[in-house]
Each structure stands twice: as structure tokens, then as C-alpha cells.
Amino acid sequence: MQEEIVKNVILGEEDDYVINMGPQHPSTHGVLRFEVSLQGETIKKVIPYCGYIHRGIEKMCERDTYPQIIHLTDRMDYLSAHINNEAVCLCVEKALEIEIPERVSYIRTILDELNRIASHQLWWCAMGMDMGALTTFFYGLRDREKILDIFEESFGSRLLHSFNTPGGLMHDVHPGFQKRIKEFISYFRRKLPEYDQLLTDNVIFKERSVGIGVLSREDAIQYGVTGPSGRASSFSCDVRKIEPYGVYDRVNFNEILRTEGDTMARYKVRISEMEESMKILEQLVDNIPAGDFTAKMKAVIRLPAGEFFQRVETARGELGVYIVSDGNKTPYRIKFRSPNFSNLFIISKLAIGFKIADLVAISGSLDLVIPDIDR
Amino acid sequence: MDNSTLRQRLEELTVNAVYPVNKQYTEIIIPAESYHEFCSLLKNSQDMLFDYLISLTAVDWKDHFMIVCHITSTIHRHTIIVKTQLSDYGDPVADTVSDIWRTAEFHEREVFDLFGIRFRHHPDMRRLFLEDDFGFPLRKDFTDESRMIVK
Numbered sequence: 415m416q417e418e419i420v421k422n423v424i425l426g427e428e429d430d431y432v433i434n435m436g437p438q439h440p441s442t443h444g445v446l447r448f449e450v451s452l453q454g455e456t457i458k459k460v461i462p463y464c465g466y467i468h469r470g471i472e473k474m475c476e477r478d479t480y481p482q483i484i485h486l487t488d489r490m491d492y493l494s495a496h497i498n499n500e501a502v503c504l505c506v507e508k509a510l511e512i513e514i515p516e517r518v519s520y521i522r523t524i525l526d527e528l529n530r531i532a533s534h535q536l537w538w539c540a541m542g543m544d545m546g547a548l549t550t551f552f553y554g555l556r557d558r559e560k561i562l563d564i565f566e567e568s569f570g571s572r573l574l575h576s577f578n579t580p581g582g583l584m585h586d587v588h589p590g591f592q593k594r595i596k597e598f599i600s601y602f603r604r605k606l607p608e609y610d611q612l613l614t615d616n617v618i619f620k621e622r623s624v625g626i627g628v629l630s631r632e633d634a635i636q637y638g639v640t641g642p643s644g645r646a647s648s649f650s651c652d653v654r655k656i657e658p659y660g661v662y663d664r665v666n667f668n669e670i671l672r673t674e675g676d677t678m679a680r681y682k683v684r685i686s687e688m689e690e691s692m693k694i695l696e697q698l699v700d701n702i703p704a705g706d707f708t709a710k711m712k713a714v715i716r717l718p719a720g721e722f723f724q725r726v727e728t729a730r731g732e733l734g735v736y737i738v739s740d741g742n743k744t745p746y747r748i749k750f751r752s753p754n755f756s757n758l759f760i761i762s763k764l765a766i767g768f769k770i771a772d773l774v775a776i777s778g779s780l781d782l783v784i785p786d787i788d789r
Numbered sequence: 790m791d792n793s794t795l796r797q798r799l800e801e802l803t804v805n806a807v808y809p810v811n812k813q814y815t816e817i818i819i820p821a822e823s824y825h826e827f828c829s830l831l832k833n834s835q836d837m838l839f840d841y842l843i844s845l846t847a848v849d850w851k852d853h854f855m856i857v858c859h860i861t862s863t864i865h866r867h868t869i870i871v872k873t874q875l876s877d878y879g880d881p882v883a884d885t886v887s888d889i890w891r892t893a894e895f896h897e898r899e900v901f902d903l904f905g906i907r908f909r910h911h912p913d914m915r916r917l918f919l920e921d922d923f924g925f926p927l928r929k930d931f932t933d934e935s936r937m938i939v940k
Contacts (some may be wrong), residue, residue: 635840721811736846766854
């Protein structure tokens with residue numbers, strides 16, 4: 415009896431060796447568990463288990479008013495907090511059919527791109543650290559600090575901003591806002607080549623990423639893998655191009671596409687995206703029009719009865735907000751189509767046949783944020 | 790295709806469909822029996838090619854459930870909202886579309902977890918986030934008495 419239990423626990427169904435990675439594993443960056451079946455060191459099967467940080471945000475939203483919901487969306491993908499806020503705001507504004515001031519759209523787009531750079535910096539430093547290059551962690555956080563300082567100066571918080579409100583912004587930005595962004599761009603233009611020197615051209619890093627975890631375009635579409643991970647497999651899925659919001663239709667930037675689809679391609683797409691984001695910032699920072707920082711809104715926001723859908727591009731992929739309203743001040747049902755939820759499950763296909771150490775590289779290159787999966 | 794030509798094309802294809810008013814996208818309500826057949830038609834017709842399922846979810850309308858799919862085409866760039874109504878409120882069952890779009894497998898698991906809607910022919914119908922005896926929290930009649938503070 416005892417022997418049978420031991421056999422089932424360790425060996426699994428087909429005499430594979432089964433190990434658990436997580437939920438407290440440092441390289442999953444949160445509480446996610448992979449059940450990995452191994453033969454020797456080669457992965458035969460990966461089953462992701464989520465739900466360790468499920469907080470029921472969608473249910474909580476059914477109880478809250480629209481300005482309150484903004485604060486909950488921060489807690490999904492905390493590294494794209496500003497973009498998550500904007501998604502709900504845009505959806506509410508679309509439902510109410512109100513025009514928001516030009517100034518608001520410009521500032522929102524600038525903050526989106528700053529948020530995207532900060533998120534990619536944290537991804538870069540954490541991915542390097544997962545693969546054994548500890549220096550990247552210090553370099554990445556050093557540069558991210560500059561963006562967080564701009565955030566702190568402008569609206570008081572560094573990670574979870576809640577700066578957007580339906581109709582506009584909480585308050586106007588800091589007077590030195592434009593100057594600080596220009597300082598940051600000239601600083602980061604000098605520092606970005608260091609990233610390439612440190613990691614991109616590193617022989618050990620190349621050995622561990624080129625040809626590892628190849629995702630085909632068909633699979634990316636079938637599994638709904640969006641964001642930089644999808645674009646590395648030449649799946650053109652940038653919502654900023656497909657359904658432009660903010661002022662993305664007025665700026666020039668390229669959608670970065672690569673064809674290889676491996677870990678290295680996903681890495682390179684994000685590095686190039688940081689450059690594109692800086693290009694967008696340069697075009698916008700001098701042209702912020704004067705005006706109000708918010709449209710005139712009623713004290714209590716009631717959406718007309720109906721259904722509304724808004725897509726935005728976060729740092730990790732496509733976020734969809736689906737609001738069903740019955741005319742009250744709280745939504746009848748709200749659904750967040752979060753990018754990480756769809757990006758996660760491809761891992762059980764990508765990791766097959768690779769070594770257990772490659773699983774860390776693959777999950778690092780997918781850039782998962784666990785609270786966004788569970789919501 | 791823009792919304793009006795897409796709607797014309799859909800009217801040729803289906804008989805019993807209802808088209809609710811939607812300012813943004815084409816919206817269609819399909820009877821539950823022809824839901825799977827219609828979805829595979831959407832994906833495979835050369836002039837529509839709806840190959841990318843953005844999101845699949847459900848809404849509890851207190852006497853019935855509504856499955857809501859947002860689907861778009863990566864080639865033609867048009868978007869459609871497909872809905873189907875599940876009339877049996879006590880034991881709602883729908884057809885799976887996970888054989889058409891793989892991502893639906895996980896969205897359907899989430900719907901099963903939070904609404905208790907089962908999907909026919911689904912490859913892996915287990916709960917995703919919550920434990921087995923939790924109940925279905927996104928249903929409107931859900932109350933969690935074990936965690937309530939009784940006054």
C-alpha cells in the first residue's frame with residue numbers, strides 16, 4: 415500500500431519523474447505552479463496550475479462604481495497599471511459618448527509608453543537574473559528608477575497609479591513633466607546599447623535562447639498569444655495599429671515583427687519595442703496641447719444599458735474590457751480579457767522536448783505576470 | 790468586410806439568427822443547436838476567416854445564461870460578437886468550440902469554474918482557479934455563507 419502511494423506520487427502515470435515547480439519558485443515571479451513530467455532531464459509534459467492569487471476582481475467590480483473599478487485594474491497587471499486604467503476609462507467614455515480633451519489623450523499616450531518601457535526594463539533585468547546573469551538586475555532597475563521618479567513626481571505613486579479617471583485625469587501633470595521625460599530619453603538612449611552588450615551578444619545567453627521554445631504563427635493565433643510574444647512569431651497583433659486609441663493614429667512607429675518565434679526573437683522584439691516607445695515619446699513630448707485635464711463629468715456615472723468592448727495594447731499583449739451595463743452606476747457584468755491568461759497555456763506546448771533549465775528561459779521570455787492570469 | 794456587408798453575408802448563411810443593435814461591431818445571437826456549426830463556418834469560409842478568438846465569456850441573466858465570443862480575423866481585420874443563449878438555467882450545457890480555436894479550451898474552463906456551465910466534448914473539463922466545492926461565484930444568486938460575518 416505504502417509502496418503504491420510512493421510510486422504514484424513520484425512517478426506519475428507513465429513512470430515519468432514528476433516535479434513541481436512553484437508555487438513559490440523564484441523564476442515564476444509569483445504564485446504559479448507547473449507540474450513537470452520528466453524523462454531524464456527532458457520535459458515530456460508541463461501542466462500549469464493557477465488560482466493561487468485569484469481575488470475575484472470581476473465579482474468585486476459588480477459591486478463597485480466605475481471610478482472605483484479603476485483602482486482594481488491596477489492590481490491585475492501591476493507592471494502595466496496605467497494602461498489597464500486607460501482600458502476601463504476608454505470603455506466608459508465610449509459608452510457615454512463623451513469627447514475627452516486633446517491634452518488628456520496626449521498625456522495618457524505618453525504615460526502608456528513610459529509604462530511600457532518601465533515594464534520591459536523590469537522584464538529584461540528579471541529574465542537575465544533567471545538565467546544566471548545577476549548584473550542585468552541592477553542595470554535594469556537603475557534605469558527603471560528614472561521612470562518611477564517621473565511617475566512619483568507627477569502623481570505621487572510609483573507602481574499602482576490610478577491616475578486615469580473616466581473622462582480624464584485625476585489632476586494635471588507636474589510642471590517639470592516634459593523636461594524630465596526629455597532628460598530620461600537622452601539618458602536611456604545612451605544606456606540601451608549597454609543592454610545589448612551585456613546580454614544580447616553574450617555567448618551563454620545565445621546558447622540558451624536561440625532555437626529554444628519555437629512558437630509558430632499558426633499556434634500563436636490558435637492559442638491567442640499576443641503582445642511581443644505573438645509578434646516574435648510574425649503574428650501582427652498590435653492593437654495600437656489595428657484599432658488605434660489615444661493619439662496612436664497620429665504618431666509614426668513600427669510594429670516590430672520577427673519570424674523566428676524562439677526565445678531570442680521574443681527577447682529582441684521587446685528590446686526593439688523600447689526604442690519604438692522612445693520614438694513615440696519624442697514625437698509627443700513637445701506637442702502636448704494646453705487645455706483641461708478632464709472633461710465635464712457627472713458626479714455619479716451611469717452607463718446607458720448595453721454592451722461595450724474596448725481593446726488596448728498593454729506591455730504584455732491585448733487587454734479587452736467587456737462591460738455589460740443595465741443602466742445602473744455599477745456594471746452588471748465586467749470581463750477582463752487579460753493578455754497573460756492567454757499567453758500562459760502555450761507553455762505546455764513550447765517546453766516539450768527541451769531540458770528542464772530551458773523551461774525557466776521560456777517562461778521568462780513569455781513575460782508572465784501571475785495576478786493578471788488569476789484576476 | 791465592413792459591418793453591413795458582413796451582416797448581409799451572415800443573413801445568407803443563417804436562418805434563425807437575431808441581430809441586436811451594436812454601434813461598434815456586428816453582433817449575432819445563434820440558437821444553441823447550431824452554435825458549433827456556425828463557429829466552424831466563421832473560421833473556415835474564405836471570405837470571413839475569423840481565426841483569432843479574442844475572448845469567450847458568459848453572462849448570467851437570472852433566467853438564462855448567454856455565451857459571448859469576441860472573434861476577429863487577422864487577415865480581413867473584421868470583428869464579430871457571437872452569442873448563444875442557454876435556456877436550461879439549472880444545468881447549463883453548451884457545445885465546446887475548443888476544437889476550432891485552441892484558446893477557447895482555457896476560456897471555457899474559466900467559464901465552467903466561475904459559472905458552472907459545462908461544455909460538451911471539452912478535452913479537459915476541470916476547474917481552473919477555485920477548489921471543487923466552492924460553488925460558482927459569478928452567478929447572480931451566489932452567496933458564500935462560510936465567509937460571511939453574521940450580525
